[in-house]
Amino acid sequence: MRNMIEVATGFQYSVNIGFDLNSDEKLKNFIPTQSALKLLEEIILSTNLNSTDRARVLIGAYGKGKSHIILTILAMLIKKDLSLFEKLLPKLKENDKLYQAVLNYYKSNNKILPVVITGSNTSIPQAFLLALQRTLAMNNMLDVMPEMILYHKS
Ligand SMILES: Nc1ncnc2c1ncn2[C@@H]1O[C@H](COP(=O)(O)OP(=O)(O)OP(=O)(O)O)[C@@H](O)[C@H]1O
Ligand SMILES: [Mg+2]
Structure with missing residues (x-):
C-alpha cells in the first residue's frame, strides 16, 4: 500500500x-502578511506586565492561516531561536518598533507558557484544567498547579 500512495512533495x-x-x-x-505582523506586534506588546488587553478572537475562512499565525506567535512567546523564523525575521527587521519589542521580550526574564486546549468532548473549564495540568506536567512545573484545581480534576 505504501508503495502505491504517496504524499506530494511540498504538500501543505x-x-x-x-x-x-x-x-x-x-x-x-x-x-508574514501585514495582518500577521500587526497581530504579532499587538500580542508582543500585550506581554507587558501592566497590559490589560490580552484576549483575542481570530476569525477567518477555513484554511486562511489562523492556526499558522497563532503557531508562529506562540513559538515566539516560548522564545524559540529567532533564526528559525526564516521568512518573518527580515520583515521584522524592516519594522523597527516591532523588532525592538521582540528583542526586548527575548531579553526579558518573562516567558509565557502556551496552554493549548485540544478536544471538544468536555466542558470548557474541564478542557482548560486538563490542558493546564498536561502542559505544566510536560514542563516539570506541576508544583505551581493550584491545589483547588487538582482537587477539581478528580
Ligand atoms: N502565512 C502563511 N505562510 C505560509 N503558509 C501558510 C500561511 N497561512 C496559511 N498557510 C498554510 O495554509 C494551510 C492552512 O492554514 P491553517 O491551517 O493555518 O488555516 P486555518 O485558518 O487555521 O484553517 P481552519 O479554519 O481549517 O482551522 C496550512 O498548510 C498553512 O501552513
Ligand atoms: Mg486552524
Whole structure:
C-alpha cells in the first residue's frame, strides 16, 4: 500500500497548533502578511506586565492561516531561536518598533507558557484544567498547579 500512495512533495497540511509547536518546519515556511505582523506586534506588546488587553478572537475562512499565525506567535512567546523564523525575521527587521519589542521580550526574564486546549468532548473549564495540568506536567512545573484545581480534576 505504501508503495502505491504517496504524499506530494511540498504538500501543505493544515496546521495543528498542539502538534506543530514541537516542529520547526511550519515556522520556517511562515510567510508574514501585514495582518500577521500587526497581530504579532499587538500580542508582543500585550506581554507587558501592566497590559490589560490580552484576549483575542481570530476569525477567518477555513484554511486562511489562523492556526499558522497563532503557531508562529506562540513559538515566539516560548522564545524559540529567532533564526528559525526564516521568512518573518527580515520583515521584522524592516519594522523597527516591532523588532525592538521582540528583542526586548527575548531579553526579558518573562516567558509565557502556551496552554493549548485540544478536544471538544468536555466542558470548557474541564478542557482548560486538563490542558493546564498536561502542559505544566510536560514542563516539570506541576508544583505551581493550584491545589483547588487538582482537587477539581478528580
Ligand atoms: N502565512 C502563511 N505562510 C505560509 N503558509 C501558510 C500561511 N497561512 C496559511 N498557510 C498554510 O495554509 C494551510 C492552512 O492554514 P491553517 O491551517 O493555518 O488555516 P486555518 O485558518 O487555521 O484553517 P481552519 O479554519 O481549517 O482551522 C496550512 O498548510 C498553512 O501552513
Ligand atoms: Mg486552524
